[in-house]
Amino acid sequence: MPDMTKPANHPVIKPKKVGILLANLGTPDATDYWSMRRYLNEFLSDQRVIDFPKWKWQPLLQLIILSKRPFTSGEAYRSIWNTEKDESPLMTITRDQTEAISAQLADQYGDQVMVDFCMRYGNPSTKSKVDAMVKAGCTRILFVPLYPQYAGATSATANDAFFRALMEQKWQPAARTIDPYFDHPAYIDALATSVENGYAKLDHEPDLLVVSYHGMPQRYLREGDPYHCQCQKTSRLLRERLGWEQDRIVTTFQSVFGNEEWLRPYTVEHVAELAKQGKKRIAVIAPAFSADCIETLEEINEEIRESFEHAGGDVFSYIPCLNDNPEHIDALCQFISENLHGWVEKP
CATH class of the missing domain: 3.40.50.1400 (Rossmann fold)
Structure with missing residues (x-):
């Protein structure tokens, strides 16, 4: 009608x-x-x-x-x-x-x-x-x-x-x-599960987990952007959820652009330093990315991997983003x- x-x-x-x-x-x-x-x-x-x-x-x-x-x-x-x-x-x-x-x-x-x-x-x-x-x-x-x-x-x-x-x-x-949702328990659980599953597939446990976030100029932090603090909290909550000591995980920042000082340490430089310090097996995860992309598949898995191996690192393992994991x-x-x-x- x-x-x-x-x-x-x-x-x-x-x-x-x-x-x-x-x-x-x-x-x-x-x-x-x-x-x-x-x-x-x-x-x-x-x-x-x-x-x-x-x-x-x-x-x-x-x-x-x-x-x-x-x-x-x-x-x-x-x-x-x-x-x-x-x-x-x-x-x-x-x-x-x-x-x-x-x-x-x-x-x-x-x-x-x-x-x-x-x-x-x-x-x-x-x-x-x-x-x-x-x-x-x-x-x-x-x-x-x-x-x-x-x-x-x-x-x-x-x-x-x-x-x-x-x-x-x-x-x-x-x-x-x-x-x-950087500190939401469900997100932290999903991250921890991805690390546990990633480690379970490896022949040898890494000496260190590098938690690499996309970088930004340090000036943005001083101007009030909360990103750096939220990244640090994500890393801490992930470590606590995994039940790890502090020396098993390190937070770094990638994708530096231009001449300005960005958040440190820079991932590409820090992984080389880790190799020189004797950390010969590392795993890398990128919690700021909800899906694998150019910054993870190319920058991490190619450029950053090359930096680590060139400095003497033996085993570089990339743990994929959460993507469409259940x-x-x-x-x-x-x-x-x-x-x-x-x-x-x-x-």
Whole structure:
């Protein structure tokens, strides 16, 4: 029976849903020069990432950095590219995570929720996915940056893109963003399980576990960014959960860019020092990344491994990110359910 309270030409109103939008850093569409340049330009033009004045930074970026770096970055991406699906591993893994989370939440909430993912840089864009959720009838959206530790250059810029997308909606959905989960027991348990499983596969127990986080300028810490403190707490809670003494684990920072002093110790330098000090067998884990990507598969497993072995290290073991491990999916679903409180109830 037609709804007599609406005029005949009234737009169709979809049944209400709650959207859960996962967000990761991003990926180039391909490894050629122009695809890499578009991606790097978007990434390195973000003032949450590089906060120099535009008048000073943009000429350097456009005329020098982007004339050379797309070649070297493209080569690095080609070394890890998923050739079967013609996409980066980050895209593959984030999609797998989304499908697993969607299936688990569908069991809990039925068709009341819609789960999808976006990228801060590149495709699929945050705006395109917010548009799709609104068109699908989502009157509420929970935005979930897949960064355990909060940082202005990761969580905050992802939130910025989400809020900008909301600004363009005629009928804005209610919105929430998830808290950082760096110290959540379910996340720490998932990390510890990955370490235990990784060690169980090795012939010899490593002398040390190197917990490597993405770096940032030390200046950001002084300006109030909590990232460094949250990384340190994650490492401490992981060690305590594993029941280890302090000398079995060390926290380091990778991916240094530019001439500014960054958080120390630098992973690539520190692993070489460890080898020279007699720590001949190490394992490395990267808890700041929810999915394996260029910084783990290429930087850690190639550049940092080479630094350790060149300095005399014998056995370098990389423990993969949590990716779509069942423990990680369960943890993410737990965070999401906690943040959905009051929005949707289990049938």
